[in-house]
Amino acid sequence: MILARAEQATRRYGDVIALDHVDLEVRAGEMVGLLGPNGAGKSTLLSLLVGMRRPTSGRVELFGGDPRDPVRRRRIGVTPQETGLPPTLRVGEVVDFVSAHYADPVPRAELLGRFGLDDLTRRQTGGMSGGQKRRLAVALAFVGRPQLVFLDEPTTGLDVEARHALWDGIRSFHDEGGTVLLTSHYLEEIEALAHRVVVLGQGRVLADDTVDAVRGVVGVRRVSLDTRDDLPELAGVVGVEQADGRTHLLATDADQLVRDLVRSGVAFSNLEIRPTSLEEAFLTITARGDQPIAA
Ligand SMILES: Nc1ncnc2c1ncn2[C@@H]1O[C@H](COP(=O)(O)OP(=O)(O)OP(=O)(O)O)[C@@H](O)[C@H]1O
Numbered sequence: 519m520i521l522a523r524a525e526q527a528t529r530r531y532g533d534v535i536a537l538d539h540v541d542l543e544v545r546a547g548e549m550v551g552l553l554g555p556n557g558a559g560k561s562t563l564l565s566l567l568v569g570m571r572r573p574t575s576g577r578v579e580l581f582g583g584d585p586r587d588p589v590r591r592r593r594i595g596v597t598p599q600e601t602g603l604p605p606t607l608r609v610g611e612v613v614d615f616v617s618a619h620y621a622d623p624v625p626r627a628e629l630l631g632r633f634g635l636d637d638l639t640r641r642q643t644g645g646m647s648g649g650q651k652r653r654l655a656v657a658l659a660f661v662g663r664p665q666l667v668f669l670d671e672p673t674t675g676l677d678v679e680a681r682h683a684l685w686d687g688i689r690s691f692h693d694e695g696g697t698v699l700l701t702s703h704y705l706e707e708i709e710a711l712a713h714r715v716v717v718l719g720q721g722r723v724l725a726d727d728t729v730d731a732v733r734g735v736v737g738v739r740r741v742s743l744d745t746r747d748d749l750p751e752l753a754g755v756v757g758v759e760q761a762d763g764r765t766h767l768l769a770t771d772a773d774q775l776v777r778d779l780v781r782s783g784v785a786f787s788n789l790e791i792r793p794t795s796l797e798e799a800f801l802t803i804t805a806r807g808d809q810p811i812a813a
Contacts, residue, residue, distance in 0.1 A: 519545060519546045520543050520544065520545055520546075520579075520582075521544050521545065521546055521580070521581060521665065521666045521697055522542075522543075522544040522567045522578075522579065522580050522581075522585075522666060522699065523542065523543050523544070523577075523578065523579040524540050524541060524542040524563065524566065524567065524573075524576065524577070524578050525541055525576055525577045525578070525579075526539045526540070526541060526575070526576035526577070527539070527540045527541075527542075527563070527566055527573040527575075527576035527577065527578055528540070528573060528574050528575045528576050529559075529562050529566060529571065529573050529574050529721075530574045535721050536559045536562040536721055537559045537562050537563055537566070537573070537721045538559075538720070538721040538722045539576065539722070540559070540563060540576075540718075540721070540722065540723055541723065542563070542716060542723065542726070544567075544666070544697060544699050545697070546665070546695075546697055547692075547695060547696075547697055548697055548698075548713075548714060549688075549692045549697070549698045549700075549711055549712045549713065549714070550698070550699045550700070550712055550714045550715075550716060551700055551701075551702060551707070551708030551711065551712035551714065551715045551716070551729075552564075552699060552700065552701040552702075552715075552716050552718060553701070553702065553708055553715055553716070553717050553718070554701075554717060554718035554719055555719065557720075558718040558719055558720065558721065559718050559720075559721040560670070560701040560718055561598075561599055561670055561701070562721075563718070564596075564598075564668050564670055564699070564701065566578045566585070567580060567585060567668065567699070568580070568585060568591065568594060568596050568668055569584070569585030569586035569587070569590070569591055572586075580594065580666075581593060581665075581666075592619075592620070592662065593664060593665050593666065594664050594665070594666045594667065594668065595658075595659030595660050595661070595662060595664035595666075595667040595668070596659055596667070596668045596669075596670075597655050597656045597658070597659045597667075597668070597669045597670060597672055598670050599670040599671050599674070601651065601652070601655035603643040603644075603646075603651055603654065603655065604643065605642065605643055605644025606642055606644060607642065607643055608639070608640050608641060608642055608643070609630070609635065609638045609639050609640070609641050609642075609643060609646070609654060610626060610630075610639040610640060612643060612654065612658070613626045613629060613630065613657075613658070613661065614626065616658050616661050616662075617661050617662075619662065620661065620662035620663070622663060623661050623662055623663070624660060624661055624662075624663060626639070627639075629657055629660065629661055630657065632657070632660070632687050632690065633653050633654070633656065633657040633683065633684065633687045634653065634680075634683040634687075635650065635653055635654060635657060638650060638654075648675045649675055649676045649677060649680045652672070652673070652674065652675055652676055652680075652684075653676070653680060653683070653684055656669060656672045656684055656687070656688075657687070660687070660691060664696070665696065665697060666696070666697045666698075666699070667688075667691065667696060667697070667698050667699070668698075668699050668700075669688070669698065669699070669700040669701070670700075670701050671701055671702055671703060672684060672688070672700060672702070673685075673702070673707060674703070681707070685707070685710060685711060688700070688711060689711065692711075698711075698712075700712070708729065709729055712729065713728055713729065714726075714727070714728055714729070715727065715728070715729050715732050717732065737770060737771075738756060738768050738769065738770055738794045739768075739769055739772035739791050739792065739793060739794060740766055740767070740768055740769075740791070740792050740793075740794050741766070741767045741768075741769050741772050741775055741776065741789070741790070741791050742764050742765070742766045742767075742788075742789070742790040742791075742792075743764065743765055743767075743779075743786040743787065743788060743789045743790070744763070744764055744765070744786060744787045744788045745765055745784055745785060745786040745787075746785070747784045747785055747786070749765070749767075749779075749782075749784060750782050750784070752767070752769075752775055752778050752779070752782075753774065753775075753778065754769050754770040754771045754774060754775060755767050755768065755769050755775065756768045756769070756770060764788075768794065772791045776789070776791075
């Protein structure tokens with residue numbers, strides 16, 4: 519069952535094309551990661567799907583109908599990128615206020631416990647750390663027992679421990695059958711949580727596939743070596759890095775690169791070839807910009 523859908527959705531802000539004919543389907547039970555650099559259009563896509571903005575052209579659907587319909591919106595949970603919590607209200611009061619909008623909200627203690635906030639029930643939100651506020655903002659997306667949750671960069675500003683606590687909260691929702699669409703700049707976050715990744719670049723879908731497949735499609739390998747020589751122009755090299763006294767080349771065809779290196783007469787040692795991380799694959803895809811690599 520498709521819970522949210524964009525069909526050829528385009529959104530302009532004046533001259534800026536934030537989304538350019540985007541197709542996306544989110545099915546029940548999925549956890550989908552939306553990846554893309556700053557300005558790729560991730561937040562805009564979420565704002566269309568949750569009914570906060572309308573597409574300039576194309577269609578968006580939530581539970582098979584108009585996302586602006588309050589009946590549909592009551593079945594979703596949202597954490598926007600920026601959250602404003604009333605600073606003088608206590609954490610418990612904020613939760614109670616949001617809960618009051620739903621027929622069967624998650625009990626306060628259970629919700630706060632799930633996100634590691636149970637000690638803070640009586641704290642005014644103005645006295646919370648940035649990370650604590652972020653956890654509360656994410657927790658609030660779950661209070662109405664939503665079927666589908668949209669999280670825009672949920673763990674921005676969190677330290678490692680808080681990030682893991684939040685991942686656990688998101689995972690437990692998903693394990694119980696919930697559906698999640700999340701954006702992130704943390705590529706390890708998508709990898710840790712989601713099986714499917716949609717890569718956006720300059721408003722277009724560059725890839726929509728499993729995390730493994732995206733890596734496979736890109737097929738970039740990291741070729742590392744020690745050399746004192748200047749390297750010649752080498753075909754298929756999409757990135758060069760110097761780190762720890764070694765030279766690292768990101769290559770679309772590592773075998774060919776090694777043959778070219780040997781042929782070039784460059785003196786090198788300690789050659790090592792390994793698969794790239796998702797981050798490297800992602801940078802390669804977005805650098806290619808205009809070439810969609812997967813349907
Ligand atoms: N309200 C607006 N008015 C004008 N331009 C906007 C507006 N909102 C977004 N944009 C532009 O639309 C493009 C997409 O922005 P969007 O915020 O959707 O990207 P994003 O992928 O979420 O970026 P980030 O990772 O930085 O949050 C950008 O070029 C941005 O400057």
